[in-house]
Amino acid sequence: MDKRIKEHAEILCDWSAEVEEDDKVLISANNQAQELVKALYEEIGKRNAMPITVSSNPEAQSLFLEKTEEFKTPSHLKALYEESDVFINIKSSDNLRALNNVASQKLAKHSKSMKPIQELVEDKRWVLTQHPTKNQAQMAQMSYEEYKDFVYDSIILDWEEIYEKQEKLVKKLEEGKEVKIKGPNTDLAMSIKGTVPKNSCGKKNMPSGEVFTAPVFTSVEGKISFDLPIIYQGKEIENTELKFEKGEVVEFDAEKGKDHLDQILEIDEGSNRVGELGIGTNRGIDKFTKNILFDEKIGNTIHLALGRAIEGTIGDENKRNDSAIHVDMIRNMDNSKLLIDGEEILSEGKFFWEK
């Protein structure tokens, strides 16, 4: 077994999910993740905890969704979730487009029926991770060997050290009032007063390496361009430009997918306003791979999301953007600056703790 698979399993059990004796562990995995499942079973056994693996076969799911007329919450799955302490969800689909033929209404109905089960996870230990697969390598435009290096370089890191560095940034956001983003084709300002920044350091996402908050959504002013493609519902929007006034998108353009962007902005009241400001810090992730678990953490990027703000980041004084959607848009910061109350947090490709 590739030594890195064992290290990945150790990080998941020790740092992310903190697996302890007698824990009931629920692994969700696809066929292609079997090597990681093996490594996890060994680690879970060492800790005298108890694993079960539920397999998620998207091709089977697609057939099930097509045939089913009415979706109810499956009580056996609910009982399993209720009794589980730790959830390890491994992305490893063998076909990332397996559900493309299912009507989006059906997907939405099914999601709704699963909501009571998803909610059971929130207050427990859970982590979402990726096992490298050939089809994900293909999506990332890499060979499989190159993609494995990419995945493990982003995961096998000193997460405690990352936590501590990011904590410095969290402090600055907590104490700060205004964020500015400046660079080619970009001059954007937003208030972060009273919002609650989060240190995402590999506990719930592996890889992680991100600090994020919900800006005061009515305060966003100015223009910004996104050089990395936006991917939403499998469609791509390239070289997006947005202009905000009082938090609302008042002008927009894109070199590709402008129609799709137009549709997104029209969905609801919140879909043409910002819900998240994220700052990617993971220096192990240096390529855009069309996988949001990685893309939004690329070191030296920032992302804004149109739509819904993330629970816990809004702060008591501010109103929540409760749009039905959340669309991440990523900007490379190579020739740009991010400032908090005038202080350069990210500039010349470096964070303040790297200078």
Place this chain on the structure above:
Amino acid sequence: MDKRIKEHAEILCDWSAEVEEDDKVLISANNQAQELVKALYEEIGKRNAMPITVSSNPEAQSLFLEKTEEFKTPSHLKALYEESDVFINIKSSDNLRALNNVASQKLAKHSKSMKPIQELVEDKRWVLTQHPTKNQAQMAQMSYEEYKDFVYDSIILDWEEIYEKQEKLVKKLEEGKEVKIKGPNTDLAMSIKGTVPKNSCGKKNMPSGEVFTAPVFTSVEGKISFDLPIIYQGKEIENTELKFEKGEVVEFDAEKGKDHLDQILEIDEGSNRVGELGIGTNRGIDKFTKNILFDEKIGNTIHLALGRAIEGTIGDENKRNDSAIHVDMIRNMDNSKLLIDGEEILSEGKFFWEK
């Protein structure tokens, strides 16, 4: 998809497990069964029932068992079983010897910890089946294509018709007092008075095609030879001969594995006495493939088991053989006869309903 996989799934859902609307269905499957899982999800969706698949990865299980020191009953798995209505267990291991390196004491301890969960299944709808795999084909000494034909020829049958034919045999066993088996090197008699014969017709095993009961174990007299290999704990015993007096094995011989047979007979009080008489009727199974799910149902064979009698077959008047083991021994009946109270039930290679 091979049309036969869909037919297999239909038979499992309609005839075996009788899947209905709102049923909570639990599938246990290995990686290699994904095509059958897909077909099952489609059938389950059509019936507006709800599937979950728990994956059984024997290689992961082996590592888990090796590392774990103490086994407890996993409460999350128990909760899942409690809430499930239907269990479809698909044999499809990619390595039939994956657990060979685990100490048998550990396996026994683990089995014991899982007993409260296994017991939850007994009173519900459950079926054990086989998805054809290349390694199982290898074990059967066939090409994969040949093995698929073999598996589906034994499964895609008119099970209602088989049920009705077997019911005639059940009647004869219910009304009969004595079974005799006569043939080359064989002259055996046993009482079946008061025992409860069972019609195994694809409800709990797929394939099936077997009628079985627990003979009065103290009544077995005479000698019998078994031309098909006995397989127990992965070891083979060939051309076994047994001589019974008052139900006990008093002489034994085997061309290969005699030592192993000796060990079996010494295990406990019941291990040198009979626990089951089975009569295989499945004309779709014409080869011995080292897979007891198939072998004991070969048309025109009988089998005796040394050891434990099967629940429900003993009858109120008789004592149960409650040995810790159950070892099936199969005899081809080509040149032999099985008689009930003198009537030829199986002779010249034909059952009484085939004449």
